[in-house]
Amino acid sequence: MPIRPATEADWPHLWAIIEPIMRDGETFALPRDGDEAVARAYFASPEKVNFVAEEDGVILGASYVRANQQGGGSHIANCGYMTAPAARGRGIARALCAHSIDYCRDQGFKGIQFNFVVSTNEPAVHLWKSLGFDILTRLPKAFHHPVLGYVDGLVMYRAL
């Protein structure tokens, strides 16, 4: 799965991936009625670096990497991943996460923190665990799932 830095020209493709996930409202803390600007601020704001997973010229998923905090907290990265709904189950999120682990290590980050994994997103939690992330804590009832109601969020962490 080739992964390359995203360019400005990729954004419409990223938006096409993010929009159904945002409308769905089950796995990301994004407003279900949010517009393109909301998605861009979340996933592709200037302090973030984006990568895309591309196959035969089609973008199947994307990641962002940023410092999770500024100043004294800037040695810990934060990353996010989105896979096109039609391409799920093909290892794209795994490839993107493995890529960002290597990228963050190369950039000198000492760890990666996921601030808000929805606990009921079991495939994601399982995947992050398999890639070396631990659950540091559950955030009690921190996410209102459109079907399941209030469920926990998770803070996950991997040292580099």
Add this chain to the structure above:
Amino acid sequence: MPIRPATEADWPHLWAIIEPIMRDGETFALPRDGDEAVARAYFASPEKVNFVAEEDGVILGASYVRANQQGGGSHIANCGYMTAPAARGRGIARALCAHSIDYCRDQGFKGIQFNFVVSTNEPAVHLWKSLGFDILTRLPKAFHHPVLGYVDGLVMYRAL
């Protein structure tokens, strides 16, 4: 300790409080060489509501309140507090935090999460505990303290 909503005219006073704390670099994840725009983005960006503690026309401390996440996470608040160094030890942070607990409850938030308390900021940790916040987890070596080196961050939480 009277606490009131901040106005645009208050910003220079807030900056005067935040700047030495930012230069100090021991208690907030802010770049020590950051400028006023960095401070404003951190403490007073548009999605935040600010309050000030004022005595005899002098602003001694300030708070911000925001939703910690968007969408399904927007029922949990995040708050921050700064006290003018010269006014420490007078209960200003306590008053500001107690005020924001009431404010967040009135606004319908179900809890308040502090994402990144520097673990060596013991007066703050003690204070938040006394106001009903629990440590959900330590973030291992997540903060580089200018004197103490790598120390833990804390995620703290209080249900409302």
